[in-house]
Amino acid sequence: MIPQEKVYSTDVSPYTQSSVSARVEALFLNNLGKVVTRQQIIRVATNPLTGKEPENWHQRLSELRTDKGYTILSKRDWALLTPEEYVMPHAERRAAAGRRVMPSTACWQAVLVRANNRCEWSEDGQRCNLAPGDKDHVGGGTVKLTADHMVPHSTNPATDPDDMSKWQALCGRHQVMKKNYWDSSSGKINVMGILQAVNERQKLEALDFLTNYFGHKPK
Ligand SMILES: [Zn+2]
Numbered sequence: 001m002i003p004q005e006k007v008y009s010t011d012v013s014p015y016t017q018s019s020v021s022a023r024v025e026a027l028f029l030n031n032l033g034k035v036v037t038r039q040q041i042i043r044v045a046t047n048p049l050t051g052k053e054p055e056n057w058h059q060r061l062s063e064l065r066t067d068k069g070y071t072i073l074s075k076r077d078w079a080l081l082t083p084e085e086y087v088m089p090h091a092e093r094r095a096a097a098g099r100r101v102m103p104s105t106a107c108w109q110a111v112l113v114r115a116n117n118r119c120e121w122s123e124d125g126q127r128c129n130l131a132p133g134d135k136d137h138v139g140g141g142t143v144k145l146t147a148d149h150m151v152p153h154s155t156n157p158a159t160d161p162d163d164m165s166k167w168q169a170l171c172g173r174h175q176v177m178k179k180n181y182w183d184s185s186s187g188k189i190n191v192m193g194i195l196q197a198v199n200e201r202q203k204l205e206a207l208d209f210l211t212n213y214f215g216h217k218p219k
Helices: 020-030 038-045 058-065 107-115 172-181 191-197 200-214
Strands: 036-037 086-088 147-149 167-169
Touching: 020 058, 020 086, 036 038, 038 058, 038 086, 107 167, 147 172, 167 172, 172 191
Parallel strands: none
Antiparallel strands: 036 086, 147 167
């Protein structure tokens, strides 16, 4: 997914689409696999008629990822990028990105009954069992249970709002943990998600661990 080498876009063409989002999207699609800089994004985000520079281009960028399902690499994903550089490696979009399905009220009530009104997260056979109003001594704060769709949203979520077997009650800490670090399709820890999320020092520690583990150092 990460390009072989860093190639900078030299795009200076005009972008006349009517919305900031459409202009930024077109910029990335015209420069697949190339490094697009913050300056280039701001240039096309700027209203071509009024010359007004939008303050919220960063928000539009994140919507291309979350709502439209595009892959846009940043320094977090590729160490060679600076914090002001981005790459869309290909034009494929994750199916059903951004579509958020919720259980019906009756279904959620049935889930809470099954859950005995406690967090249903289970790890090594140990249930979390935190209840609403409890103090979470690990994550801090007061527990609130919310609905978690157990299978990835791309697999036909439309039929699930009334099916209690597709939902579980989770505390806030476990919602975050599952979202970021748990691959619900395989039931395994999302190691790559964790490595992407941690800071550079932690990435280097992981690299050090792996090179020791495999008995050689990379060039
Ligand atoms: Zn929990």
